[in-house]
Amino acid sequence: MNLQERLAAGDVRALARLLTYAENDYPEAEEVIKNLYGRTGRAYVIGITGPPGAGKSTLTDKLAKALRARDNTVGIIAVDPTSPFTGGAILGDRIRMQELFTDPGVFIRSMGTRGHLGGLSKATQAAVRLMDIFGKDYIFIETVGVGQSEVDIVKTADSVVMVMVPGLGDDIQAIKAGIMEIGDIFAINKADLDGADRTKIEIEMMLDLNENKAWRPPVCKVVAVENSGMDILLGHIQEHRTFLSESGELVKRRARNIRNELMDLVRDRVMEFITRETGKKLTVDDLVQRIVAKDMDIYSAAQYIMEAINK
């Protein structure tokens, strides 16, 4: 059997191999996804984000266990833009692996940057599709922090859980600016610490400012290390899923994400094309140098590139 057939047959090693291909942007991964595209879209994708130290990994693991207890299969993609390749996240994975390793129903994979622009986002989308084709019921996209690239990636999930911790104070202010709004469900982790209630009130107040939304994000307190509150959190995720389905928002949301992804793919291909084709005559660097030297204006340079694309 080839890789594609093995993936379709549920071979874990084929999945692992194809995820590596996706991370390296090898054409084989794309080819398999193309051929098996009809099998995508079945998995429910949950984004887990929040500031560093909020306990996102532990919370993801416990949610995975709760889903396993309900006979669902789970894939976890840990996105770490700070690590070139997956090096930085490997140790963390090993520790997590020990706990979940014995369960073949859970597959964990880290995704690091490969240095190429937008590469991490593309690789993560490919990884979600591969796990989806493989047959995972739930796929988690978990981020290391709340940087822009991480937020952009986690936004592609069906439901986004924003993980907070008590006493963030300043950090809530930091997160407020544009990041809070991507949370569909708020989980205050480590809720046994002082200040959990205050944090909850602050978040509720912030959410109340946004009145004109059809979905008002619920806020719940959990203690992931003690496996406490996981059923309630999972219940909120299920409510959100039901809301999305019944309101027609799920289709809209996925269409919006596909549109963005399609535009990113086209942009990347155009940029590759420019680098390759204009390279034969004037490279982009040549053009920049000419503009700096005033031998050419920027609009004419853009036109030059457009003509190179159209040959």
Next chain:
Amino acid sequence: MNLQERLAAGDVRALARLLTYAENDYPEAEEVIKNLYGRTGRAYVIGITGPPGAGKSTLTDKLAKALRARDNTVGIIAVDPTSPFTGGAILGDRIRMQELFTDPGVFIRSMGTRGHLGGLSKATQAAVRLMDIFGKDYIFIETVGVGQSEVDIVKTADSVVMVMVPGLGDDIQAIKAGIMEIGDIFAINKADLDGADRTKIEIEMMLDLNENKAWRPPVCKVVAVENSGMDILLGHIQEHRTFLSESGELVKRRARNIRNELMDLVRDRVMEFITRETGKKLTVDDLVQRIVAKDMDIYSAAQYIMEAINK
């Protein structure tokens, strides 16, 4: 005389007209810049940014006055992504105009969003070039806040002044994440308020963490409304300009900005082209619908668009 000749001859009304064209993305503005491109790059561009309420407008006005006292001509572009058109900023402009109106050596212009993606950035760059061609010695790009689009725009300046105020506390935390690093010079405005020294120490400490930089941003205390500290701030800007010139960084920085702008221009044109050309057969929306319905995979859709571009 046509608009281009009038601009070259220093006609203020021609400048005003062309800035409106630039804001509306009319081809006339681009045509004039293309024809007079050799006259660009002479002006020194200063970005003024910082959180709302830091007193950026007042500080910009006082810097403009200080430069006028040294016989330099000044252009000010107030960037406000929150205002569709320039509506939102007009009142503020009027108040500012009263003070500087009588001085023909200062030209103030607001730039609002026109709703089209990247439009504000493109319009601001065109405005800088038009003022540059007109003959302004210094051009300020002043932002309303520190949103991502504003930061992207202000980054295109030669020197960026980050305006802070005492007692920001939480906001410094918020600004720290990725925004602090764009400041070449830090000005603590309203330094007569309590906590100015503490704010200065906090900023200095933050800057000291970044050891491996050839330029260590200076931090100064000013009180813009009292016109206090403007000479020192202007001195720091001048030092930074000298540093950029002597280290060769100015050419590198401008080349980097031109490269980014060129790529943005090409991306926008490709997107326009896609919308226009694929519209004859399958629109982008058609493609998205097909992908959602699984009638087509996303990579084949990207390929379809690439082929439409290449005809």
